[in-house]
Every structure is written in C-alpha cells, then in structure tokens.
Amino acid sequence: MARPAARPRLTAAERRAAIVQAAIRLFAEKGFEGTTTRELAAAAGVTEPVLYQHFATKRDLYTAIIESTCEVEQKSSDAELEAARHAGDDRRFFTRLAELVLDWHRRNSDVVRLLLFSGLGHHELADLFFQRQVAVYYDMLTGYLRERIRAGAFRRIDPYLAARGFTGMVAHQGLAMAIFEDRSLEKVQRKLIQTVVAIFLNGIAKERSQSR
Amino acid sequence: MARPAARPRLTAAERRAAIVQAAIRLFAEKGFEGTTTRELAAAAGVTEPVLYQHFATKRDLYTAIIESTCEVEQKSSDAELEAARHAGDDRRFFTRLAELVLDWHRRNSDVVRLLLFSGLGHHELADLFFQRQVAVYYDMLTGYLRERIRAGAFRRIDPYLAARGFTGMVAHQGLAMAIFEDRSLEKVQRKLIQTVVAIFLNGIAKERSQSR
DNA sequence: GTGTTAAGTTAGTGTTTGCTAGGTTAGCAG
DNA sequence: CTGCTAACCTAGCAAACACTAACTTAACAC
Numbered sequence: 100m101a102r103p104a105a106r107p108r109l110t111a112a113e114r115r116a117a118i119v120q121a122a123i124r125l126f127a128e129k130g131f132e133g134t135t136t137r138e139l140a141a142a143a144g145v146t147e148p149v150l151y152q153h154f155a156t157k158r159d160l161y162t163a164i165i166e167s168t169c170e171v172e173q174k175s176s177d178a179e180l181e182a183a184r185h186a187g188d189d190r191r192f193f194t195r196l197a198e199l200v201l202d203w204h205r206r207n208s209d210v211v212r213l214l215l216f217s218g219l220g221h222h223e224l225a226d227l228f229f230q231r232q233v234a235v236y237y238d239m240l241t242g243y244l245r246e247r248i249r250a251g252a253f254r255r256i257d258p259y260l261a262a263r264g265f266t267g268m269v270a271h272q273g274l275a276m277a278i279f280e281d282r283s284l285e286k287v288q289r290k291l292i293q294t295v296v297a298i299f300l301n302g303i304a305k306e307r308s309q310s311r
Numbered sequence: 312m313a314r315p316a317a318r319p320r321l322t323a324a325e326r327r328a329a330i331v332q333a334a335i336r337l338f339a340e341k342g343f344e345g346t347t348t349r350e351l352a353a354a355a356g357v358t359e360p361v362l363y364q365h366f367a368t369k370r371d372l373y374t375a376i377i378e379s380t381c382e383v384e385q386k387s388s389d390a391e392l393e394a395a396r397h398a399g400d401d402r403r404f405f406t407r408l409a410e411l412v413l414d415w416h417r418r419n420s421d422v423v424r425l426l427l428f429s430g431l432g433h434h435e436l437a438d439l440f441f442q443r444q445v446a447v448y449y450d451m452l453t454g455y456l457r458e459r460i461r462a463g464a465f466r467r468i469d470p471y472l473a474a475r476g477f478t479g480m481v482a483h484q485g486l487a488m489a490i491f492e493d494r495s496l497e498k499v500q501r502k503l504i505q506t507v508v509a510i511f512l513n514g515i516a517k518e519r520s521q522s523r
Numbered sequence: 524g525t526g527t528t529a530a531g532t533t534a535g536t537g538t539t540t541g542c543t544a545g546g547t548t549a550g551c552a553g
Numbered sequence: 554c555t556g557c558t559a560a561c562c563t564a565g566c567a568a569a570c571a572c573t574a575a576c577t578t579a580a581c582a583c
Contacts, residue, residue: 111560130432132344136541146562148543157541212431218490219342219424219431226491254513256506260499264507267483268476274486278430279438287472294468295476301466302514326530348571358532360573369571525583532577539570547562553555 115153118143122164127209130216131161165217165224168210169231184243189252189300192243197269197292204273205285211277237262244303253303261303268295327365330355334376339421342428343373377429377436380422381443396455401464401512404455409481409504416485417497423489449474456515465515473515480507 109117121142125134136157140147154160177199183191204211218225237259244258272291276284284291321329333354337346348369352359366372389411395403416423430437449471456470484503488496496503 109560114560130342130344132342133432135539137539145560147541148563149561151542152560215427215431215490219427220345229491256510257502260503260506261510263484263503264480264510267481267507268479271479271483271486272475274483278427279441290469291472291475294472295479298468298473298476298511298514300514301516302510302512304513321530323530347569349569357530359571360533361531363572364530527582528580530577530579533575534573535575536573537571540568541566542568543564543566545563547560549560550558552557 111153114143114145114149118145118150118153118160119164119167122160123168123209123213126161126164126216127212131158131220131222161217161222162224165213165222165227168213169224169228189247190296193265193296193299194292196240197296200266200269201273201276201284201288201292204270204277208277208280211274215274215278237266240266251305254305256303265295265299268299323365326355326357326361330357330362330365330372331376331379334372335380335421335425338373338376338428339424343370343432343434373429373434374436377425377434377439380425381436381440401459402508405477405508405511406504408452408477409508412478412481413485413488413496413500413504416482416489420489420492423486427486427490449478452478463517466517468515477507477511480511 118139121144122134122139125139125142128134136147136150139157139160140150143150150157150160154163177195180192180195180199183195214225214228240262241258244253244256244261247253248255248258269292272284275281330351333356334346334351337351337354340346348359348362351369351372352362355362362369362372366375389407392404392407392411395407426437426440452474453470456465456468456473459465460467460470481504484496487493
C-alpha cells in the first residue's frame with residue numbers, strides 16, 4: 100500500500116494544535132456552518148475521525164478555538180505604551196495606542212472575523228473575549244483619561260465615554276479592514292492616526308494651545 | 312380535508328414580499344448557511360416549493376434580500392440635519408448626524424447583522440451597500456467638513472479622514488449594539504453623543520474657545 | 524356553471540452533512 | 554523480536570440538506 104508520502108505521525112498535543120490552527124483559518128473564512136468537518140480534516144492534514152479523537156463534536160472544536168483566542172491575547176501590554184504613559188506624553192501615548200489597535204486588527208484579521216462570526220452567531224463564548232480583553236483595555240484607557248483629567252491636563256469629560264469614542268475612531272477602521280480585506284487603509288494609516296489623535300487630544304485638552 | 316385554517320391566498324407580489332420579510336429576519340439572525348429552506352418556508356407561512364416559485368435558489372433569495380436592503384435606504388436625507396447645515400450650527404449638525412447613525416443602527420439591527428454576515432461571507436454584493444450608502448454618506452460629511460474648513464471654522468485637517476474618525480466614534484457603538492443586542496447604550500446614548508460631538512468639534516475647531 | 528390560471532400542497536429526489544465502528548500501522552519498552 | 558499503546562485510516566451510517574415532479578384547489582373571467 101503506497102504509504103501516504105512522508106506525513107509524520109504527531110503526538111496528540113501537536114496534532115491538536117495543528118487542528119486548532121487550521122480550524123481558526125477556516126472558521127474565520129467561512130463561519131461555523133459554512134465549514135464542513137471534511138474541510139477541517141483536510142486542512143489539518145488528517146481524516147475526520149482524527150478530529151473526533153481530539154474534539155467530541157464540531158461545536159466543541161469551535162468553542163475550544165474561541166476560548167483559545169481569548170487566552171492567547173492575555174499579555175497585551177506594550178513597552179512603548181508604558182514609556183509614553185510614564186513620560187506623560189499624551190500624543191505619544193494615544194498614537195502608540197492607535198498603532199497597536201490597528202496593527203492588531205490587521206495582523207489578527209482571522210481572529211477579528213472569528214469573533215465577529217461568533218458574536219453574530221450568538222455563541223455562548225462570544226462575550227468572553229470582550230469581557231476578558233476589551234473590558235480590560237477600556238479599563239486601562241479610562242484609567243489613563245481619569246488620571247489626566249485629575250491632573251488638569253484634560254477637560255472634565257466622562258472618561259469612559261471618551262475612551263469608547265477614541266477607540267471607535269480607530270477600531271472602526273480596523274474592522275472595515277478585517278471584514279472586507281481592504282488593504283487601502285494601510286497606506287494612509289500613519290496619516291489617519293495622526294489626524295484622529297490630533298482631533299481627540301485637541302478635543303479633550305484643557306489648554307487652549309493648538310496641537311498641530 | 313380540514314382546510315388549513317384561514318391562511319389567505321396571496322398574490323405573487325404579496326407572497327414574495329412576505330418571503331423577503333421573513334428571510335431578512337432569519338438570515339440576519341442565523342446567517343446564510345445557518346438558515347434552512349424549511350425554516351424560511353415556515354417563517355414565511357408557506358411550504359418550500361413556494362419559495363422556489365419566487366426564487367430559483369436559496370442563494371438567489373439571499374442576493375435579492377441584500378439588493379433590496381441596499382435600495383430601500385436610498386432616501387436618507389433628514390430635514391433637521393439640513394436645517395442645522397444651513398443654519399451653520401455645527402453642534403446641532405453633528406449631534407443630529409450622530410443621532411441618525413445610532414438610531415439607524417438600533418432600528419435596523421437586522422440589516423446591520425445581515426450586511427455583516429454578507430461581508431464576512433464574501434458575498435458578491437457585500438460592498439454594494441457600502442458603495443451605494445456609506446460612500447454617499449462619507450461624501451456628504453466630507454463635503455460639509457471641507458466647506459467649513461474653507462470658511463475658516465475648522466482647522467486644516469484632512470476632511471475625509473476626519474469624517475471617518477467621527478463616524479467611527481459613533482458607528483462603532485452602533486455596531487456593538489447590533490451584534491450583541493446590547494441595549495445598555497440606549498440609556499447613555501444622549502450623553503455619549505454629547506461627549507463625542509464635543510470632543511470632535513473641539514478637536515477640529517479653529518477658534519480657541521472651549522465649547523462646554 | 525365552466526375553463527383557465529396560478530397559488531398552493533404532498534411526497535419525495537439525490538447529495539452532503541456530522542459523526543462512528545472497526546481495522547491498520549507506527550513507535551516505543553522489554 | 555514481541556507485545557502494547559495510541560495515532561491514523563477505510564468505509565459507511567442516519568439524518569438533514571437544497572431542491573423538484575406531480576397533483577390539488579382557490580380565484581376570477583366569461
């Protein structure tokens with residue numbers, strides 16, 4: 100029997116990881132119902148029964164993937180961001196923050212699409228990511244704003260609503276990129292960030308100075 | 312033969328409209344692959360063959376729905392918005408604009424979800440809505456900003472990028488509402504709009520005055 | 524009434540789906 | 554070399570899927 104080329108026999112953990120990796124791509128591309136177990140197996144380089152050795156059902160695999168993407172992103176601190184924070188350089192801080200958000204959307208468009216699919220599909224874990232990741236992010240940004248308001252640098256706006264506003268200015272463009280696989284924003288990303296950061300900082304600044 | 316209650320026999324146009332209506336709800340709720348033709352027929356109050364008298368395939372129905380939502384929304388002008396525009400009242404203009412965007416997202420969460428599904432699913436008509444509706448909206452807003460910049464009311468920011476920024480501040484919250492069926496923003500909608508409009512206008516204002 | 528049209532139904536078609544029983548083979552321990 | 558564990562396959566199940574052929578019946582014109 101012509102042995103099937105040189106496909107190595109992996110350990111359970113390795114094979115499981117390979118399956119998860121392939122499934123993220125497929126589910127992100129076509130959604131849960133749009134992806135068949137046959138496609139999943141083929142993409143992972145195995146046959147269907149192997150899938151079911153690692154995951155009891157197709158939905159279990161889906162859930163495991165969503166869970167894994169929620170955990171992977173835990174360590175989301177950034178040196179440059181912290182440096183800007185401690186230097187009290189607001190422009191540097193928000194510019195870096197916008198860069199991080201947009202770069203994350205571009206680099207992890209699979210995850211973005213996956214989370215959108217899971218949200219639209221009412222998956223039970225859909226909110227998990229947003230509670231674990233987005234809430235933490237909002238807390239951080241709200242805290243920064245509150246601190247700077249107390250320090251007298253910013254006007255007395257509601258820091259949480261301002262955080263949502265700033266995030267929307269940036270993340271909305273990231274979403275559009277991820278959904279439509281639109282690369283046109285890449286070219287103007289720097290200018291976009293410059294513009295929205297300038298608008299935001301001017302918008303909340305207490306000082307009457309214009310920041311270019 | 313016990314005749315099936317009092318279900319009226321509709322004309323072709325009426326039945327077709329009823330099918331489209333039911334299909335919008337179902338596709339918006341569960342996506343294209345997540346919805347079966349049996350469910351569609353049942354929701355429209357008919358049997359499957361009736362669907363196929365009006366639409367050759369399931370995908371044809373899907374496409375017809377997306378197309379119809381693109382055309383319905385054509386007349387998107389607003390009296391209050393135009394009044395604010397001609398009065399030169401920027402705060403009133405952007406406040407009304409934000410209201411319109413958020414209210415639209417809330418009232419048409421079906422359409423929002425449908426368009427997100429179609430975008431994620433790479434439907435050929437996915438961009439149609441954005442070219443027909445969103446591009447027109449951006450043109451309008453960009454034009455307004457350009458005009459006010461020329462009049463000396465706003466700083467010399469890029470009007471298109473500013474339009475995207477402002478829209479992101481508002482629409483991002485609307486998307487979150489539609490995807491997660493989150494009604495928590497309704498209570499703070501007025502305050503949110505007030506905050507982001509104040510930030511935006513202060514951010515692009517040429518005058519050194521602080522607006523509230 | 525009677526004939527015609529078209530809205531509606533019943534009862535399937537072949538195919539694809541998620542999933543599995545049972546057998547095969549690689550890799551390591553002794 | 555031998556035996557055992559577990560990674561992996563072949564082959565196929567029952568159910569659900571998109572879709573349809575063939576029939577029935579309501580509604581209107583004359």
